[in-house]
Each structure stands twice: as C-alpha cells, then as structure tokens.
Amino acid sequence: MICIPITARYRQHVLKEIILACLKAGCIELRMDLIEEASLSEMISAVRKTSASIPIIVTCRNQEEASLTDRFKNRLLMQKKSPGEKMRILEDAIQLGADYIDIELAEGSQRIKALRNICARRGGRTKIIISYHNLQKTPSLSSLKKIFHQMVDEKADVVKIVTFARSPDDNLKVLGLMPYAKKNAQKIIAFCLGDKGRISRVSAEFMGSMLSFAALDYGAESASGQITFDELKIVNEALYGVKKNIAYPVSSQTENQSQNYVLLGNPTHQSMSPLMHNAALTELGVAGRYNAFCVSDLNAALQGMRGMNIRGASVTIPFKVEAMEMLDDIDDDALKIGAINTIVNNNGRLFGYNTDWRGLLTTIKQAMTIRGKKFVIIGAGGTARAALFAVLKEGGHPIIVNRSKEKGEILAKIFGCPFYELRDIKKIKAHCLINTTPIGMYPNTDQSPVDADAIFGYEYVMDVIYNPLKTKILRDAERAGCRILSGLDMFVHQGAEQIILWTGREPNRLMMKAAVEKMLSQD
Ligand code: NAP
Secondary structure, eight states, X not given: OEEEEEOOSSHHHHHHHHHHHHHHOSEEEEETTTOOSSOHHHHHHHHHHHOTTOXXXXXXXXXXXOOOOHHHHHHHHHTOOOHHHHHHHHHHHHHTTOSEEEEEGGGOHHHHHHHHHHHHHTTTOSEEEEEEEESSOOOOHHHHHHHXXXXXHTTOSEEEEEEEOSSHHHHHHHHTHHHHHHHTTOEEEEEEEXXXXXXXXXXXXXXXXXXXXXXXXXXXXXXXXXXXHHHHHHHHHHHHOHHHHSOOTTHHHHHHSOOOEEEEESSOTTOOHHHHHHHHHHHHTOOOOEEEEEOSOHHHHHHHHHHTTOOXXXXXXXXXXXXXXXXXXXXXXXXXXXXXXXXXXXXXXXXXXXXXXXXXXXXXXXXXXXXXXXXXEEOOSHHHHHHHHHHHHTTOEEEEEEXXXXXXXXXXXXXXXXXXXXXXXXXXXXXXXXXXXXXXXXXXXXXXXXXXXXXXXXXXXEESOOSSSSOHHHHHHHHTTOEEEOHHHHHHHHHHHHHHHHHSSOOOHHHHHHHHHHHHHHO
C-alpha cells in the first residue's frame, strides 16, 4: 500500500491535496507539523467523504524527528509544537477516529502509555505506530533489532524504523528488519532516507513493510529521498507486475474502472451537460466520455452503473431526491440539502454529493459579499434548497418565496427562515433575488415568476436557468437597473465541481463556459 503524506500549508490547498491523494493512494498521512490552517476534524471528514475506506495516519513531528526537504524546514521551525501540543493533537486524532497515530519512541513510555489508554477507551479503533528516526546514519542491524524490541515492549501496533542511508549497504540493514519482524509477528514500516536510500523505498513493501511513502507531486515530498506516487507506481509495475501482486485499495480498482460518466435524468435531451463535460474531459486528457441517459427505472440504472464500472454520474430532474435512498453513502452537505446531483462510483460503492450549492455560491461570491445580506429565493424545490444552504453557510439571510404555501412553509421551518407566498413578493426588500423555479426556461422564454415592477430595489438578480442565457426576469432586472447573475455560471461551476470529484483535477472553467455559450447563442 502506498501512503501519500498531506503537506500543504493552507486550508484550501490541504483539502485539494486530500481529494487528489484519496483518488490515488491506499493510505493518507496528515502531517500536522506542516499543515497550518485546516482543522484535524475537517481534514478527517474530507478524507472520509472522498473515500470511506482509506486509512488515515495522523503524525506530528518536531525538527529532530523529521528529515525534511529545505522547503519544509523553515515551516516546521516556525510552527514548532510543544510536547503538550503534540499530545493534544494525537489525542484529538484518536477521538476523531483516525486509523493510526504516529508517536516517536523518544517521547517516552509515559506518553505512549497515555495514548494507548485513550485508544483502548475508544474501543481500540485507532492503532499506534511507534517510530524511530535516525537522520544521521543507519545503525548496525543488531542495534536496529534492539530498537525494534523496545518498540514491541511499548506494545506498538506498528513499528516504524527510518534511518539515513550513507551508503547503499545501509538499505540492506533496514530491509533485513523485515523478515525479522515477520518472524516476531510484528507489523513494520521500514526504509532509508536520503538519495542513497531510495532503493529501500521501492523495495520495502515487497519485503514486508506495511506501506511505503510517496509524495503527491514534485515539491510535496515530506522527507528526503521520497519519490512521487506516479514514479513509485511506474517502478512497482516495472519491477513487480504490481497490478497482480500488491494491494492498492483505491487506486488499482480505480484504474480498472472506466473513465466514463453518465447523466441520469428524465428527460435529458435538452441538457448541455454532455457538451460541457466532454469538452472538459477532452481538455484534461481523460480518455472517457460523458453520455446522457433518459432513465425510467433509477435503481436499474444505478445497478448498471456499478456493473459497467461507470466512474461517475450527474443526476438531474426528477431523481435528485429519490437517488439518495439508493446510494451507499451521502456527503454531509448533500444530506442537509436533501438532494444530490453527483455520484462517484468508488469501486462499486456509490457516493452522493451535491455540487449545485457550490456552483451557486461561487457565482454569487464572484459578484458580491453574502454575509449579512438578504436574499429572496423564489421556489421550494431541490435548487431552492441548495441556494438556502449556500446562503446560510456564508452568513446571509434567506427569505423563501413560493407559489404553494405548504411546500414553502415546510422549507422555511427546516432552514429556519421567513416565508412569503409568491403573490406577496412586493412586500419584501432584499439585496439579491434568486429565481430557482423553471419559469422562463426555453421554450417559455417570455415568462417570468414575477412582474417586472417587483424587481425594483434589488442590487442583484440571479436566475438559475441558463437556456436562454438571458431569461425574461434577467432582462426585466437589467431594465430596472439591477446587476444580473447568470445560470450559466452556476451550471459551469457545479459541473466543474463534479469533474473534480470524479477525476481529482481542476478543469478549465472558462473553456467549459465557452462551449455551452457557443451552443446556446447558435439557437
Ligand atoms: P423542482 O424541485 O421541481 O422545484 C421547482 C420549484 O419551482 C417548485 O418549488 C415549484 O413551486 C416552482 N414552480 C414550478 N413551476 C411554477 C410555476 N408555474 N409558478 C410558480 N412556481 C413554479 O425543480 P429544481 O430541481 O429545483 O429545478 C428548478 C430549476 O433549476 C430547473 O429549471 C433546473 O433546470 C434549474 N437548475 C439549474 C442549475 C444550474 O446549474 N444552473 C442547477 C440545478 C437546477 P411549487 O412548490 O408551488 O410546486
């Protein structure tokens, strides 16, 4: 199993690294000594959302224990953690259900025992890796065996021995620990640091090491001599025919999986998603295609998706709520919204997400600040829920306006905000008006959910409809002097978030928008 350490500094980068790493690796290490901004709970839930089965190691080293590349040395110095802080981080990791915590043997029996007791109180879910790092040299094999036994005496679930290779022979000493650990029925991770230690990194797993570490990309190496995941994979395939012999819990099966994607809805003929997604996939160099399927039996369609190993799906009207019952897991945000629009097929397990709210949020945030502002949201369907969630999450104040009183009131209760009937919309004053109903959509392009004189006074008016590009409500809004926000931007951003979930890569959003714009302006 290959473990990718997460080494980014800032929250946004950390979360992005986590998604990318989960798509590739069999295990994730959160380097709490290098990560600055993101909270442990947020990171652990980000890993779990991306892959429920991937093991998480939480590690917090100090300078003496970390063989860092120059890039990270200063960062570690700047945010040096006291022994108390390190303990608190590891305790939190246990409480949050991390699979492994990593503590240095040098931290002493008392601290190791304290952590072991917390693990036991939490049912033993979290296992303890006890580490020994020698950043100067590789001691003799007999010395390493003594250290090994000290760790066994401390009841290590996994022993980790990492030394600096001054000569190629040092690799042999460390690799020699592997059969020894096997004889003692002890799980072990062992390899050498430095350029001369690389050979141990590519051999360790095949000699019996529980895992080997590889960087997500160049520049993200967490230790000297570490190679990238892609390099290690190529070496493994060349040397060991890795696809047969080694367990990559996520990546190998992902590899066997097609890179094809589908749209599930009814009807789907009007959708621009195939055009937009295929443009994005082609530009990213992904071999697969995205096709629309008009579905009458959603359950059968999902079974087909599993059977054919389709990597991901968009879900549209009328299945956004119904699909939730049929999936293996649902992202927390989607649960709160009560609808999904995206499925990720992770080796036969289907995970549901909602990217509509992100698409809407990005569109609004590019134009205005949400915090403290009032938003009138017309509609009480799935898109209205996504809009409510997005506005509330950013500290805005939504007001629901809907044709049917009953549906509007239910939603108002769930999201804790005021409700007005559509006919009373002129009684409200707010900064931004968002139409989430289908009124005004092609071919009914002369329709609007509100009279033109109801629009005066809004700073911004947004329509989630993108066909036509400028709906009647947006045309009225421009005449009333309001700034307008397009449904196309929301459509592009929600689609881009889907591509990220499926491929782990950021698509070219401008190009996606241009592809749809071109098609719509031809009509
Ligand atoms: P939905 O769940 O069916 O909800 C539609 C809402 O519109 C309902 O609350 C309904 O009110 C209201 N409505 C429908 N017809 C009406 C009418 N003639 N007069 C007054 N109210 C009416 O639909 P949805 O999934 O939220 O989708 C809504 C729209 O958003 C669709 O056009 C969809 O294409 C668009 N959308 C765009 C994007 C994007 O990326 N740009 C993403 C998602 C959705 P009642 O409660 O009274 O029935």
